[in-house]
Amino acid sequence: MGRPRVLSGVQPTGALHLGNWLGAIRNWVDLQNDHDTFFCVVDLHAVTVPHDPQRLAHDTLTTAALYLACGLDPEKSTVFVQSQVAAHSELCWLLNCITPLNWLERMIQFKEKALKQGDNVSVGLLDYPVLMAADILLYDADLVPVGEDQKQHLELARDIAQQRINARFGSEETPVLKVPKPMILKEGARVMSLTDGRSKMSKSDPNEGSRITLLDPPELITKKIKKAKTDPERGLEFGNPDRPETDNLLGLYALLSGKGREAAAQECADMGWGQFKPLLAEATVAALEPIQQRYKAFMDDRSQLEAVLRNGRERASAVAEANVQRVRRSMGFLSPS
Numbered sequence: 072m073g074r075p076r077v078l079s080g081v082q083p084t085g086a087l088h089l090g091n092w093l094g095a096i097r098n099w100v101d102l103q104n105d106h107d108t109f110f111c112v113v114d115l116h117a118v119t120v121p122h123d124p125q126r127l128a129h130d131t132l133t134t135a136a137l138y139l140a141c142g143l144d145p146e147k148s149t150v151f152v153q154s155q156v157a158a159h160s161e162l163c164w165l166l167n168c169i170t171p172l173n174w175l176e177r178m179i180q181f182k183e184k185a186l187k188q189g190d191n192v193s194v195g196l197l198d199y200p201v202l203m204a205a206d207i208l209l210y211d212a213d214l215v216p217v218g219e220d221q222k223q224h225l226e227l228a229r230d231i232a233q234q235r236i237n238a239r240f241g242s243e244e245t246p247v248l249k250v251p252k253p254m255i256l257k258e259g260a261r262v263m264s265l266t267d268g269r270s271k272m273s274k275s276d277p278n279e280g281s282r283i284t285l286l287d288p289p290e291l292i293t294k295k296i297k298k299a300k301t302d303p304e305r306g307l308e309f310g311n312p313d314r315p316e317t318d319n320l321l322g323l324y325a326l327l328s329g330k331g332r333e334a335a336a337q338e339c340a341d342m343g344w345g346q347f348k349p350l351l352a353e354a355t356v357a358a359l360e361p362i363q364q365r366y367k368a369f370m371d372d373r374s375q376l377e378a379v380l381r382n383g384r385e386r387a388s389a390v391a392e393a394n395v396q397r398v399r400r401s402m403g404f405l406s407p408s
């Protein structure tokens with residue numbers, strides 16, 4: 072038995088924010104040392120809602136640069152672009168044909184996103200979770216580190232693998248696909264919006280003040296935190312359901328300062344907002360500074376970044392091709408002679 076395989080990805084839609092980092096990417100970095108790790112930029116997912124063709128390639132590259140800047144090490148992890156490995160689209164089609172439509176219609180994220188698209192909902196948006204299942208199943212991933220919001224999609228990937236592929240086309244002794252498990256860390260799994268403690272920090276919120284992106288300059292970070300929604304009470308605490316903003320900001324401070332929840336709660340128990348906010352701003356700026364420096368270095372020398380993605384593509388393709396072939400065979404397709 073080798074090391075457990077891990078796969079995850081983020082869409083290249085706009086700048087990554089603290090939720091993406093604390094909820095997902097930060098965990099990836101820790102996993103590199105004792106897992107066999109694959110991380111992709113899921114650009115095929117990014118076109119499930121209307122997109123700007125002038126930006127897609129650039130956003131894909133900058134997202135990859137941010138992965139590396141956050142600490143993904145190409146010596147340890149396979150870092151690649153989803154659309155550059157054709158097997159993702161192919162397995163998605165094969166899975167489409169065995170996935171019941173009503174499994175997709177009940178996906179919470181689909182319903183939320185479809186609502187925002189009005190009458191311009193693409194088939195791709197409905198199909199989004201099947202493509203995600205293909206991403207995961209193509210690599211025989213054991214574990215998928217994601218934020219809380221992706222749990223339902225992970226369940227779907229498991230159901231497709233187990234009930235639709237293995238049960239129909241495999242046997243107990245020789246399953247066709249590995250059934251993956253979600254990996255959701257509690258702390259940071261749900262970073263909330265700065266302007267509404269009851270909705271999650273999101274790339275698609277039209278209000279930029281609702282999120283801090285990993286590339287925001289220090290003045291902007293300070294400004295956004297200064298404007299962040301609070302409540303009239305003094306003193307910060309965790310777990311008060313009437314104070315979601317307080318819970319979120321204190322949680323961010325605990326993570327970004329590296330102090331942990333207990334010490335942060337103790338330190339801020341009697342603080343007013345005027346004292347706390349500059350403290351949080353300072354911790355955020357300090358946590359993001361090294362990421363921003365490394366990001367700039369990667370963008371200044373594209374050749375290194377491009378080499379990482381070329382190499383990642385080759386390694387990913389080798390695994391993905393073999394696996395899609397196994398699924399094809401199990402479903403009874405004629406093999407090329």
Ligand code: AMP
Pocket residue numbers: 080081082089090091092093094095216217218219220221259260261262263271272273274
């Ligand atoms: P997305 O920005 O939707 O492409 O999400 C990419 C990854 O970041 C996924 O693993 C999400 O679960 C995670 N993520 C996105 N927003 C948040 C958030 N506000 N809090 C925690 N994790 C998040």
Ligand code: TRP
Pocket residue numbers: 078079080081082113116202203206207215216217221224
């Ligand atoms: N749907 C995921 C998100 O929004 C992104 C994603 C696509 C993904 N394919 C994946 C995450 C495979 C983990 C594994 O966050």
